[in-house]
Amino acid sequence: MLLPVIMAGGSGSRLWPLSRTLYPKQFLALTSNATMLQETIKRLDGIEHQAPLLICNEDHRFIVAEQLRKGGMDNSGIILEPVGRNTAPAIALAALKAVANNEDPLLLVLAADHVIQNTDAFLSSVKHAKVEAEKGKLVTFGIVPTHPETGYGYIRRGNILNREAYSVDAxxxxxxxxxxxxxxxxxxYYWNSGMFLFKASRYLEELDKFxxxxxxxxxxAMLETATDLDFIRLDKNAFMICPDDSVDYAVMEKTKDAVVVPMDANWSDVGSWSALWEVNEKDEYGNALRGDVLVENTxxxxxxxxxxxxxxxxxxxxxxxxxxDAVLVAHKDKVQDVKGIVSQLKQANRYEYLQHREVYRPWGTHDEIAEGDRFHVKHVMVKPGERTATQMHYHRAEHWVVVKGTAKVINGDKSYLLTENESTYIPIGSPHSIENPGQIPLELIEVRSGSYLSEDDVVRIEDYGVGY
Known part of the structure; x- marks a missing residue:
């Protein structure tokens, strides 16, 4: 049986300001109404497979889980990497998880941030690759190049093995x-796609060798895993000492059983804004437009x-x-230099490189509407059945006004309900939390006031999920 392994890591620098460290491009809807992660899973519908196994950074766990829930998508688990250690260790974790139940599935390793416009061609290549993978070969997919691209690595094919597969020469x-x-x-030559198909056991054998x-x-790291819902947490100390190597460097460049299957599927890794322009639909003047945009002589x-x-x-x-919270204007030929802006933001310790103004939490979202010297105003949304952590603040008080739904409020030793157009006051030092007991999203306006309003003025009393 085929087990898709979806690698959903990423730093969020090349598509800034839409992509951020805590919300990289695989979680964005860039070419359709579905996110890139959701599109990656949806295109598997044409082949028989197990529920996918996902690998992501621990900081992204709730985003991954929420996008799977919204897409109605099952999973075989979500492995949380405490630190990024490149693709060779990530695939090793998936392979070890796969063989733990005395099974040996074919692992279809996919990145969550690729665009593939021709799904039929993609599925056809996967079916051809299965023939070689079932023989014990380690298959990589080579993208048929459409132009001389200098931003990708290449794979040189060797001897033909069958009509749709070649040995890898280099x-x-x-x-x-x-x-x-x-x-x-x-x-x-083919572009190196970073997608693979091989038996879990064969990958582990070759990794052990090289x-x-x-x-x-x-x-x-897998010996001391902790399972929380669908999340699989590793032994952090063991994984921290793992070498940081790509699967190409660690295995594929050294094994004698590497095979390349060509794929001509309108593929892109969307590595820049110009690449995203290329894969989007355009108007008669060559413009790709999304959102509330008006153009004249553009x-x-x-x-x-x-x-x-x-x-x-x-x-x-x-x-x-x-x-x-940000606007980018760049010449299309210079978009690779966006990383320089992200570096400047990091050096200045500005939040814009890290996350959006609207912040996603396991219980909902909060979005800053206005701020001044002694006040912050936020729009808060709590999902049905969820609640925030119980916490308190030493330097700020809060006013909450419910604008939609019903809120169950914990305020000190009191518990009470608020409905639309009702408000409450949370004094300094009072433990508090918000719960949504209803069936529709709870929305409220939060006004913070005080001498110090930064996010680090918080004392967690009960860590229910993640507070804010």
């Missing part, structure tokens, strides 16, 4: 433009509006991205 680093053109012209220290660290541009009207006049070849 993995090649990102080339210069002239060399990339030679690769494309030869017809023997990178035994990675396998040992992962085995130790050409070949990507314009995204999240919160406000964006209007352009007389511009060409630009990327313009508006979010609630």
């Amino acid at each position: 993995f090649v680093e990102k080339p210069q433009l002239e060399t990339a053109q030679e690769y494309v012209d030869s017809g023997k 990178a035994p220290d990675i396998l040992l660290s992962c085995k130790k 050409h070949n541009s990507y314009i995204y509006s999240q919160d406000k009207l964006v209007a352009t006049v007389g511009v060409d070849n630009l990327v313009i991205v508006e979010t609630k």
